[in-house]
Amino acid sequence: MASVTLSDVKKSYGKAAVIHGIDVDIADGEFVVLVGPSGCGKSTLLHMLAGLETITDGTIAIGDDVVNDLEPKDRDIAMVFQNYALYPHMTVAANMGFSLEHRRVAKDTIAERVKWAAGILGLEPYLDRFPRQLSGGQRQRVAMGRAIVRDPKVFLFDEPLSNLDAKLRVVMRGEIKALHQRLKTTTVYVTHDQVEAMTMADKIVVLSGGRIEQVGAPLELYDRPANQFVAGFIGSPSMNFIPGQVGASGFEADGVTLPCPAGTPIGTKAIYGVRPEHFTLSPDGIKAEILIVEPMGSETQVTMKLGQTSVIGLFRERVAGMPGETIGITIDPAKTHLFDAVNGQRLG
């Protein structure tokens, strides 16, 4: 086990820069999730951590050792790939024991470790099968088994659940989390799914365009997003954004005045942010015109017009209204956010 430190890590392919200087400190035993939209450089960063890609600039340290020039095998890391990358021509047991075999570990020790890993992952009945004879979830487990047999310093996961169906994804999410709690190995987990990030991470690193947008605990990112990008990325459905300016009695948007926290100078042009789940129904609140009502059982999603802007509201109650009718809503000013209209940074 070990900590991982990235300092000013950069990557270019020829002239094209894809990672523009990343600094992250990962504590020993921490579960860190790298999240961001497709193409933002998550896999590239993970590959650099693994030693599968060269580092253009900056340093990566695992524990106290700078590993920039070490081969993957000398970094003592294990990686789980998006498509599992199981060796198709080897049995499950051979797949899991493969790395140990190449480290000249004794045969009994290998068998013992494979049995131990298979036990944890519920793979004992499948040890003699080939990957093609397994289901998606089972292959996923074998890929994890291959990583844990070695007891590495760091686990790297690259979107390990994206090939599974929604239900299995939830199950495997739980299993990975449980595995981490049991083994307490430092883990770097890449995903573009913010729900995975929120539910699994000790710490989330939000990336966009090869830069860090924000680093923090899941609820920190949810409660105080540092900029409009993070605000829109974390949470589902996404936060509503309404352009306008700060006025004397609240936030003045097109055709409506909304409650906002004090402290921002009057007249500041800004983007007002409020999450769908932070609207409350109240007959004498702000009037909004209903556009679409989508009942989901436990909650109701309503697309409505607030002034001239269409926003999404998520209510625990059932909403009886029909499109065209108006409802009243209130917003707790403490749960709203203001972002700079120009650079999108958080105000206040």
Place this chain on the structure above:
Amino acid sequence: MKTDLSPRIKVIVYGLMTVLLIPFVFPTWWMVTSSVKPISDIFAFPPDIFPRRFDFSTYGRVFELQPFAQQYWNSAYIAALVTAGTMMFSSMAGYAFARIRFPFANTLFMIVLIGLLIPAEVTIVPLFQMFLGWGMINTHWPLVLIPIFGAPSVFATFVMRQFFIALPKELEEAARVDGLGRFKIFWTIALPLARPALGAVAIFTFLHSWNLYLEPIVFLSSPENFTLPQALTQFTDAYGGALWNVQLAAATMTALPVLIVFIIAQRQFVEGLAHSGLKG
């Protein structure tokens, strides 16, 4: 492939396939049956589907007229060497072109491919000069070396390269993380997975070498060194007339290994295809 065809369409399709089969099967059938006919029956018109009289002595005469066992061995071991050599070189070269980034890799590959455009007839004279200089005329060396370092191997390299390019990179990345070096990745991961491509390479290099005709007649001069295609032309009577039935007996024996190689390699082919692919 499983399709649900109505019985009527099935009859039509199978009928058509049977008709199309005739031009493929008939020559082989005629070769095999004529090899046991007396020579006077071979040119009967219309041809006999089944021999009227049998004359199995042709198979014995094959071995009397030529050192046929020796020639058979020549062809067999040359084809085996060529196949093994080509598989080795083409898989390593194909892997290098597919996976190792080195300067001018693509340009170099193009230059190698150009070798395919040059007909054997163009290079045969300079090759003769070269092997003459090395004292290898009337030996089997040219027949082994030319295919391994010539056009057949270039084509094989191309096939292997395309296969390795399509092989998921993640498999090799996983192997690197698991602690393997470049050669071990090639040997324990890439090569075993390349069985379908290697099967194809094995089939066509073996066939190419087995059927090679121009090079043997250029480089070989004594019957005990001949290969089979060359030997087949030698079954004549005292006046130079072709002994058709003896020749066809020899041809039948020549065709046999081709059939065997094809059956063996084809199974590998299908098996290999089932192995490939990561998910799904």
